[in-house]
Amino acid sequence: MRLARLKTGFFVLAAAVIAGQPGLALAQEPVWRHAVAVLEAPKLPADFKQLPYVNVDAPKTGELRLSEEGTFDSLNPLVDRGNPAVGIGIVFDTLMKQSEDEVSVSYGLLAEALSYPDDMSSVSFRLRPEAKWADGEPVTPEDVIFSFNAAKENSTLFGSYYRHVVAAEKTGEREVTFRFDEKNNKELPAIVGDFPILPKHWWEGKDSAGKPRDISRTTLEPLMGSGPYKIAAVQPGSTIRYERRDDYWGKDLPINIGQNNFRTINYTYFADRDVEFEAFRAGTIDYQQENSSSRWATRYDFAAVKDGRVIREALSNPFRATGIMQAMVPNMRRDQFKDARVREALNYAFDFEDLNKNLAYGGLKRVDSFFWGTDLASSGLPEGRELEILNGLKDKVPASVFTTPFTNPVGGDPQKVRDNFRKAISLFKEAGWELKGNRMVNAKTGQPMVFEILLSSASQERSVLPYVASLKKIGVEATIRTVDSSQYVNRVRSFDYDVIWAVWAQTMNPGNEQANYWGSTSANQPGSRNYAGIADPAIDQLIRLINTAPNRAEQVAAVHALDRVLLANHFVMPLFYSGEAKIAYWNRITHPDKLPEYGIGFPTIWWSKASP
Known part of the structure; x- marks a missing residue:
């Protein structure tokens, strides 16, 4: 990819x-x-x-906020x-x-x-x-x-x-x-x-204070580039403004024609998603991509939407060639998550159907592949070339890849939820854990199953709180810690977490990035996106097959096999996605009638309707 x-x-x-x-x-x-x-x-x-x-x-004019x-x-x-x-x-x-x-x-x-x-x-x-x-x-x-x-x-x-x-x-x-x-x-x-x-x-020069610049360090000095915009103003942590360069060398290139249309682009940072939304509703922000199905269903009923000043669109374009895995990710660098049965048990405690009905108004779909939404997602049982590849790894992959297609547990009613809880408790028992009173503890050490779910946004808490409540019913004590974005980034880079909420996006051409996501070399490499800590020889071999595939058919077969092995190891607890880009924008900005096949071109091909 x-x-x-x-x-x-x-x-x-x-x-x-x-x-x-x-x-x-x-x-x-x-x-x-x-x-x-x-x-x-x-x-x-x-x-x-x-x-x-x-x-x-x-038109080449206007401000985008x-x-x-x-x-x-x-x-x-x-x-x-x-x-x-x-x-x-x-x-x-x-x-x-x-x-x-x-x-x-x-x-x-x-x-x-x-x-x-x-x-x-x-x-x-x-x-x-x-x-x-x-x-x-x-x-x-x-x-x-x-x-x-x-x-x-x-x-x-x-x-x-x-x-x-x-x-x-x-x-x-x-x-x-x-x-x-x-x-x-x-x-x-x-x-x-x-x-x-x-x-x-x-x-290699010096900054305004006469100090040598250092490419290996962070800086808040406005950088010089060759691109269409320059940094015009910076208020650290709060706002940044970009201005289009009239002297941009590449403005008339065919690859740039009709693009970079806004005179200025201003970003304002908000600590709270609800406050951010209120700023959009008040008209001080021009564009929102909505990530909450419940907000999309219930909060866009204000006057500007009703009278057409705010336009809403749900577009599938960005996902026509993008596979998504959004999941809760247990950190296998922690001992309590090393056993796949423990990780599988945690998935049985997640009631997606109830969450989708009561919190998302039916607007979500359950993710069941690391390449969800594309033809690269595995399905059914392996056959053909994919089966040949997996047979070559038979002693290195879970036996279930040959016998049992991956499916998420289904909840939504009391009986199904009880069955899922029983299955979770059974898996914990197989892995050496047992219920003592109302706590899940390690049968040998007596250590309780306790962990923290690290989040970067308070908006995620609404989806995680029901999961925490479900875990408690099987004796698992999970807590939520929401931290500011800087602390979150630093903790994730250093793998300092028990469980996080993560998203991986995949293109139709998976490649070198797969090693960064799930390869052994990245498992203990700070800053990698191998959040789970996967170090598996079979997965390494599948990544190599993907990268060296001589043709598309061979590549697809290897990707299907990789997807199947990742799922069978229960490295993550799959969450959900809508499969659409839900956008809302004030009618002072607009876009071409026909958007690109695989994107929405924002903000590059959009423009302002305001007078110069």
Whole structure:
């Protein structure tokens, strides 16, 4: 999968050796491409004029007022430290830019072209000569190399994502080449175009106080970039304002036409989701993406909705090619969660049907796959190539993957709930726990089953409190601790939690990021997204099969097998999702009639209806 979605005229030397005579090195002429695709060929030709879903006549004016829950204390996008400000990506360009109308397809942005050999052992990018930083200096291969090395060294996520990229080298005046330690990984040439490029000369200079800048540290100094916006004002933890750059070098590129239409974009941070919603309702915020089904069903009945000043839409576009796993995640670095039967028992205590009826007004669906909502989700029993793959791992995976399709427990009425409680207690007993009085305790040590559920938002408490009450009925003592976003980020990065609420999003092209999610190498790597602490040889092997799959059919079979093994190990307690982006916005902003197939293009292709 490409993150967000997270190639220099090189010559590959082929040995042309005639037996008994000196070999002559023949250069393989590079094939320069305007786009890169992983699954299907790009739809747009090299001479395309604009993306098909933009309004080329969108006015370039107006202010967009947005909100964010939590806080921020950094503007540096390349380090794991701190809590980066929302929207910071619009300050920086990347080598390539994704199309929201295609799956895993990107077109040149800073790079005018890319090239890679048949074995995909490297990729080269040729930078546009007109690409400039905000101070007028050209974007150079040195900037790209500097940014890549800083990302790998200072971010666990980038380090894992680009772990197969072993070198970044200048191979021409405007060319940079990335070399890989494995071949035939179709995703590698594509994802190297995804990371933000930062100016080497700026970071090697001094700040306004005369102190040397340090790319490895957080900073609240407004950063310089090459992107369409600049940071205009910062109030740490509270607000950040971006202004569109009239001198942006790339404003007339076909990949940018009809985009970046707002003159200014302002973000205001709120500590409480309800206060944030009230700000939107009062008209001081222009746009909301609603994450609460109950609020969507009951709170959008105010006057501005009724008279059409606020528009509501429920859009499936972003989920047409995105698989979701939202779950409660027990930390297996804690002894009480190491046994899969304990983790399975915890799932039997969750009554989704009751929550969906009483709190979400029927607006949610239960997640039952790590690739939920896509064709990559496993189903039924394994067969064909998937079965062959799993048979090769038969002694390393749970036997249930061959005999029992994964299903979540079903509640919703008293009898089903009682049956689920009995099953949970039975699983606990098999794992060495027993009910003594009204407490679940370890039969050998007498240790009670007690844990804390760490949350980042008070809005999540409403869904978790019924679960805590259910756990108490089987003798499990769970408590909720909701902390501010900075503390939450730091605790999650250091795996300092018992259970958290987590979300993983998957594209239709899973790849290198899978090792960061569930690979053994990331299990004890601070900052990784392996929240559960999974370290399993079979899963490692399945990830390798996904990354080296020679064709789509082989990749899909390996992903199905991975999904099935993850589910059979009960690493998480699956929660729910609506499968729609529920958005509401004041009619002073608008979007094209036809949105992209796989996204809503917000705020890039939207515009203001206000007068200039």
